[in-house]
Amino acid sequence: MASDILTSSARTDAQISGLDALEIAGRDKEVSRGARIWAATWPKLAALTIAILAWQLVVWSDWKPPYSLPGPLVVGRELVAQAQGPQLWEGLLTTLRRAAVGYVFSVTVGLLLGLAVARSTALRAAIGSMITALQTMPSIAWFPLAILLFELSEKAIFFVVVLGAAPSIANGVISGVDYVPPLLLRAGRNLGARGLDLYRYVIAPAALPAIVAGLKQGWAFSWRSLMAGELIVVGISQTSLGAQLTYSRELSDSPWLLSTMIVILVLGLVVDAAFGAADTAIRCRWGVLDQAGQ
Amino acid sequence: MTSTTTTPQSATTAVALSGVTKVYGRGANAVLALDGMSLNVAPGEFVCLVGASGCGKSTLLNLVAGLDRPSGGQIGLAGGANPGLMFQEPALFPWLTVEANVEVPLKLRGLPRAERRERVAELLRTVHLGDFGRKRPHELSGGMRQRVALARTLALDTPVLLMDEPFGALDAMTRDILHDELERIWSERKLSVLFVTHNVREAARLADRIILLSSRPGRIIYSAEVDIPRPRRIDSPEVAAIAAEVTERLRTEVGRHGQ
Numbered sequence: 001m002a003s004d005i006l007t008s009s010a011r012t013d014a015q016i017s018g019l020d021a022l023e024i025a026g027r028d029k030e031v032s033r034g035a036r037i038w039a040a041t042w043p044k045l046a047a048l049t050i051a052i053l054a055w056q057l058v059v060w061s062d063w064k065p066p067y068s069l070p071g072p073l074v075v076g077r078e079l080v081a082q083a084q085g086p087q088l089w090e091g092l093l094t095t096l097r098r099a100a101v102g103y104v105f106s107v108t109v110g111l112l113l114g115l116a117v118a119r120s121t122a123l124r125a126a127i128g129s130m131i132t133a134l135q136t137m138p139s140i141a142w143f144p145l146a147i148l149l150f151e152l153s154e155k156a157i158f159f160v161v162v163l164g165a166a167p168s169i170a171n172g173v174i175s176g177v178d179y180v181p182p183l184l185l186r187a188g189r190n191l192g193a194r195g196l197d198l199y200r201y202v203i204a205p206a207a208l209p210a211i212v213a214g215l216k217q218g219w220a221f222s223w224r225s226l227m228a229g230e231l232i233v234v235g236i237s238q239t240s241l242g243a244q245l246t247y248s249r250e251l252s253d254s255p256w257l258l259s260t261m262i263v264i265l266v267l268g269l270v271v272d273a274a275f276g277a278a279d280t281a282i283r284c285r286w287g288v289l290d291q292a293g294q
Numbered sequence: 295m296t297s298t299t300t301t302p303q304s305a306t307t308a309v310a311l312s313g314v315t316k317v318y319g320r321g322a323n324a325v326l327a328l329d330g331m332s333l334n335v336a337p338g339e340f341v342c343l344v345g346a347s348g349c350g351k352s353t354l355l356n357l358v359a360g361l362d363r364p365s366g367g368q369i370g371l372a373g374g375a376n377p378g379l380m381f382q383e384p385a386l387f388p389w390l391t392v393e394a395n396v397e398v399p400l401k402l403r404g405l406p407r408a409e410r411r412e413r414v415a416e417l418l419r420t421v422h423l424g425d426f427g428r429k430r431p432h433e434l435s436g437g438m439r440q441r442v443a444l445a446r447t448l449a450l451d452t453p454v455l456l457m458d459e460p461f462g463a464l465d466a467m468t469r470d471i472l473h474d475e476l477e478r479i480w481s482e483r484k485l486s487v488l489f490v491t492h493n494v495r496e497a498a499r500l501a502d503r504i505i506l507l508s509s510r511p512g513r514i515i516y517s518a519e520v521d522i523p524r525p526r527r528i529d530s531p532e533v534a535a536i537a538a539e540v541t542e543r544l545r546t547e548v549g550r551h552g553q
Contacts, residue, residue: 015471016422023435187385190359191450192376192402201398205389286388287432 070255078255079262087239092263094240095230098154102161103222110166110218111211114173128174131167139164139225143232157229165222172214176207209282216275223268307372308454308486309335309358314367316353327353329511330367337372337453340480340487342501344494344540346548350512351490355379355456358488372486377454378447382462384439386431392418392442393427399449417445420479437468441475448479455480457489461496470528473499477525494544498536499528506540508547516543 052072059071066074082088117124117131139160146156180203188202230242241264248257316328327350335341343351356362358369359379371377386395393414400410418424421441431439440460447455461469477500480487491497497504498520506516518540522532 013422016475019468019471020422020426020435020438023438024433183381183383183385184387186356186361186379187381187387188398189361190376190379191399191446193398197402201402202387205387208389282389285430287430 067252068254070258075255075258075262079259082256082259087244088260088263091239091241091244091260092267094238095226095242096267098157098161098230098240099223099226102158102226103165103219105158106162106165106218106222107169107215109162110169110214111173113166114170114214115177117170118174118177124174131170131174134163134167135171137163139221140228140232142225143229146229147233152233154233156233157226160229161222161225164225165218168221169211169214169218172211172217173207176210176214177203179210180206209279209286212275212279212282216272216279219271219275223271227264306336307334307370308337308339308375309333309372309377309488310368310370311354311358312368312370314354314357314364314369316350316357316362317365326511328357328364329513331512331514332367333505333514335454335486335488337486338484340489340500340502342497342504343488343490343507344492344497344504344544345507345512346492346509346544349507349509351507352458354512355458355488355490358454359456371454373453375452375454376450377456377488378450378452380440380443380447380455380457380460382459384431384436384443386439386442386446388431390430391427392423392429392431392434395431395442396446396449399446413449417448418442420448421445421475435468437464437472440464440472444476444479448483453484453486455485455487457487459491460489462491462493469496473528474525476500481524494540495528495533495537497540498522498533499526504536504540506543506547509551515547516540 055072059066059069063069070078113131117128142160142163143156146159150156150159184202184206185198188198193201227242230240231246234243234246241260244260245257245264248254248260311331311333314328314331315326318325318327331350331354333341343354345351353362357364358371359377361379386392387398390398396414396417397410400413405413414427415424418427421444423438423441423445426434426438426442431442434442443460461472464472473496476487479485487500489497489500501520504518504520505514507513508515518536520536522530522536526533
């Protein structure tokens with residue numbers, strides 16, 4: 001009997017490794033790093049070229065006088081000039097500092113609020129739908145109230161940025177926790193994860209994709225609110241990107257205006273790309289991109 | 295452990311159920327899922343629960359695993375053990391590697407890192423996945439994932455294994471191999487197994503004892519010792535004969551609901 005089991009297990013070993021080899025054969029596909037980067041870059045470059053070309057064509061068509069719509073070359077030169085002076089960098093720094101402070105605070109509030117609502121049914125009934133309602137409120141509609149409350153100050157901007165971003169982040173957390181597969185919860189509990197451990201080992205990582213989506217949306221809202229705020233709440237001693245937009249319009253300095261807009265656009269794109277990279281990394285780990293990405 | 299969980303009086307019982315009842319819902323909508331189920335699993339015994347839909351198989355395993363409370367009756371586990379539970383899906387954590395999945399129960403028990411690493415390697419070798427520790431679950435086949443799940447459950451160091459149709463989603467060839475694997479691990483580790491399946495042949499292949507459950511509510515209607523010597527083959531005439539007998543009784547039970 002013992003020898004029977006021995007031979008049978010030798011047979012099984014060979015079968016198992018054979019079957020495993022067949023099952024995962026051909027799943028690994030390697031594409032060189034350079035080729036991947038090129039494949040991701042050239043469509044963007046092409047789109048950029050077409051956009052600049054279209055802009056130049058509009059300028060050439062004399063649709064608007066050059067002092068209100070300058071060409072790409074003029075704006076490019078202005079951008080270079082701005083980059084050499086202190087004003088752009090000071091404005092950039094102020095705007096980024098406001099964005100960072102506002103966003104970090106929104107993330108803290110959003111995560112705590114989302115977690116609280118996801119955990120407590122009473123809280124969910126009370127404010128769950130209110131969070132969604134807040135999310136639909138255009139942030140610029142908060143400014144009159146914010147200015148009445150805090151006058152034309154940084155506080156008013158901060159208030160609106162947080163109100164714009166926190167609900168999105170909270171909603172991300174709530175939907176993430178809600179959609180944790182019950183099977184994983186049962187498995188986690190059976191493996192000995194209860195209470196906080198269940199959050200640490202199962203719920204938080206399982207909810208991560210939805211939380212990242214919420215963080216990304218929260219960033220978009222806070223960035224927009226910040227720009228709106230800086231446009232409206234000018235006259236604070238510090239210069240900022242939004243304030244520079246307002247000044248350049250008042251001075252009818254359209255190359256300056258457009259070059260500031262380009263800086264804002266690029267900043268937005270960079271942050272968006274960072275969130276995109278985080279999202280892709282998560283989906284890769286989870287295997288969501290596995291076959292579909294090819 | 296729940297208040298209704300006690301240590302069985304006799305040392306010869308790994309799992310003891312007496313008069314376990316489970317009712318879902320209340321009032322007019324109440325559904326009786328399990329009706330006075332009494333069952334003892336001896337240490338080292340392999341018990342297969344067979345039944346058609348609605349026999350409360352999964353409910354029963356959830357109750358024994360402590361994931362749900364019985365409405366009545368007692369559930370006892372030898373030494374108050376926390377039984378390991380396996381599902382039809384591997385239920386692996388997709389954000390962790392194979393190694394890290396197996397490591398979770400060890401971390402939760404607070405084992406030191408060096409010991410964890412050693413145990414993980416040993417467990418992965420046990421399920422013939424020693425070379426796949428760095429992979430992620432989605433890179434493996436269904437059968438391999440289920441073996442990772444088995445290794446993760448074994449990491450609980452529990453003498454009692456509860457399995458809820460664990461091979462139901464696999465192809466016949468893979469299932470056949472996993473039967474051999476499970477049988478080997480069960481006998482090496484002297485586990486007590488409560489194995490739920492609707493596949494009668496699988497039950498006859500694996501079980502020391504087959505228990506047939508009725509549907510709605512779940513009750514034990516038939517119990518048979520399987521004394522075919524091991525190792526068994528799923529296509530052997532002895533296994534087929536036992537399977538035929540159980541199937542016949544299962545048909546009668548299902549037919550009862552059609553009237």
